[in-house]
Amino acid sequence: MHVRIIQAHPDPGSFNAAMSSAASKALARDGHTVSLQDLYASGFDPVEKGAHYRDRLDSGAFSPLAEQRHAWQSGSVPADVLAEIAELERADLLVLQFPLWWHGPPAMLKGWFDRVFLSGGLYTSRMRYDAGHFRGRRAVLSVTTGAPESAFGPGARGGDFATMLWPLHYSLHYLGFTVLPPFTACGVQGHGYSYEDEDTQKQRLRSVLEAWGAHVAGTDALPALPFPGWQDWDASGQPKSRQRA
Template sequence: MNVLIVLAHPERQSFNGGLTDLAVETLRGTGHDVEVDDLYAEGFDPVERASHYPQRANSDYFSPLTEQRAHYERKRLPPDVAREIGRLEWADLLILQFPLWWHAQPAILKGWFDRVLVYGGLYSGSKRYNRGHFRGKRAICSVTAGSPAHTFMPFGRAGNMVEWLWPIHSSLYYVGYEVLAPQVSYEVQSGGVQYREETAFRENLAAMKQAWSRRIPSLAQESGIPFTSWEDWDNDGVLRATNPMRWRPS
C-alpha cells in the first residue's frame, strides 16, 4: 500500500509525532510506502479565502465552491491544494493523526478539509458517499485525548467519542473513503497538565503506542464503519425505510 499520514500537531516531539514515527517504521518494515504530510511543518494555511484564487471566476462575489470548481477545471488550483490532492490520489490508505481539541480536529486540519476537498473535482452532487471520488481507498483517524477512556463513554463527562469523530468520519465517507474504526489514545496530556503520577503516565503512553503498533498490520484487511448510502435514500434524500409511501400496498 501507499500510505499518507497527515499530521496536525504544533510540536513534532509530541506523542502525536511519536505515533506518526511509529506508524512510518511499522508500515515501512512490512514493505509499504509511506509519506508524512506535516501540516504545521509545511505552514499549511487552513483558511479558505479569496486571496488563494488570483484568477477569479467571479471577482465581485467570493463563493468558495464556485472558485474551487472553476480552478479545478482550469487546472489552476492553489499550489498547496494541488500538492495535497496529488498525495491523496497516490495514497491507498490515509491516516489522519491529530489531538482532539474542542471536540474536533485542530483548525489546521479542519481547514485542510475546507480547502483540499474541492467542489467540482473531488466531489459533486452526484459524486459523493459510496459513489465518491476516493472509493476503493481507506482512511482512519488516529486521535489523542487528554481525559481517560471511561469519561468518553456515552453520557460521560468528556462526551461520547463516537459523536466527536462523527463529523470527520462522515466527511471522509462523503468523498468515498472506507472509514476504519478510529484508533484513540486516551490520557495523553502534553506537558503541564499531567495530573497523573509520572510512572503511570509513561506506562499509559507505552501501552497506547503498543496498541497502535499491533493494529497497524491489519489496517489493509479491516472492515470499515457502515454508513447509509445512495441505495438507502429516496430521490428527496430521505431514508426509504422511513418514507410511508414505500409501505403502501402495491
Template sequence: MHVRIIQAHPDPGSFNGALSRAATQALSRDGHTVSLQDLYASGFDPVEKGAHYTNRQDKVAFVPLAEQRHAWQSGSVPADVLTEIAELERADLLVLQFPLWWHGPPAMLKGWFDRVFLSGGLYTSRVRYDAGYFRGRRALLSVTTGAPESAFGPGARGGDFATMLWPLHYSLHYLGFTVLPPFAACGVQGHGYSYEAEDTQKTRLRSVLAAWGAHVASAETLPALPFPGWQDWDAAGQPLRTEHAARG
C-alpha cells in the same frame, strides 16, 4: 499499500508526532510506504480565501465553492492544494493524526478539508458517498485526548467518541473513502498535568504506541464503519432503510 499521514499538532515532538512515527515504523516493517504531511511544520494555510485563486471567476465577490469549481475546470487550482490531491491519489490509506480540541479536530485540520476537497473536482452532486472520488481507498482517524478513557462514552462527561468524530467520519464517507474504526490514545497530558505518576504514564503510553502500530498495520483487514449509500435514500434524500437512519 501506500499510506498518507496528515498530522495536525503544533509540536512535532508531541505524542501525536510519536504516534505518526510509530505508524510509519510499523507500516514500513510490513513493506508498506508512508508519506507524512505535518500541517503546522509545513506552514499549510488552512484559511480558504480569494487570494489563493489567481484566475478568479468573480473578481468582486468571493464564493468559495464556485471558485473551486472554476479553478478545477480551468486548470488553476492552487499549487499547495494540487500537491495535497496528488498525494491523496497515490494513497491506499489516509491517516488523520490529531488531538481532540473542544470536542473536535484543530481548526488547522478542518481548514485542510475546506481547501483540499474541491467542489466540482473531488466531489459533485453524483460523485460522492459510495460513488465518491476516493472510492476503494481507506481512511482512519488517530486521536489523542487529555482525559482518561474512562471519561468517554455515551452521556459521559468527556463526550462520546462516535458523536464527536462523526463529522469527520461522514465527510470522509462523503468523499468515497471506506472509513475504518478510529484509534484513541487517551490520558495524554503534559508534564505536571497527568493524573498518573510520570513513570506510570510513560509505561502506559509506550504500550499505546505499540497498540497503535498494530492497529494501523492491520488496516487492510479492519471492518468498515457502516454508512448509508445511494441505494439507501429515496429521491428526496430520506432513508429507505431504518437501520441506516438509526446509525446516522
C-alpha cells in the same frame, strides 16, 4: 500499500508526532510505503480565501465552492492544494493524526478539508458517498486526548467519540473513502498535568504507541464503519427504510 499521514499538531515533539512515527515504522516493517504531511511544520494555510486563486471567477465577491469549481475547470488550482491532492491520489490508506480540541479536530485540520477537497473536482452532486472520488481507498482517524479512557462514552462527561468524530467520518464517507474504526489514545497529559506518576504514564504511553502500530498495520482486517449509500435513500434524500416503517 502506500499510506498518507496527515498530522495536525503544532509541536513537532508532541505525542501526536510520536504516533505518526510509530505508524510509519510499523507500516515500513510490513513493506508498506508512507508519506507524512505535518500541516503546521509545512506552513499549510488552512484558511480558504480569494487570495489563493489567481484566476478568479468573480473578483467582486468570494464564493468558495464556485471558485473551487472554476479553478478545477480552468486548471488554476492553487499549487499547495494540487500537491495535497496528488499525494491523496497515490495513497491506498489515509491516516489523520490529531489531538481532540474542544470536542473536535484542530482548526488546521478542518481548514485542510476546506481547501483540499475541491467542489467540482473531488466531489459533485453525483460523485459522492459510495460513488465518491476516493472509493476503493480507506481512511482512519488516530486521535489523542488528555482525559482518561474512563471519561468517554455515551452520556459520559468527556463526550462520546462516536458523536465527536462523526463529522470527519461522514465527510470522508462523502468523498468515497471506506472509513475504518478510529484509534483513540486517551490520558495524553501535558507538562505538569497528570493524574498518574510520570513513570506509570511513560510505560502506558509506550504501550499505546505499540497498540497504534499494530492497529494501523492491521487495517486490512478491520471492518468498515457502516454508512448509507445511494441505494438507501429516496429521491429527496430520505432513508427508504423510514418509508417502509
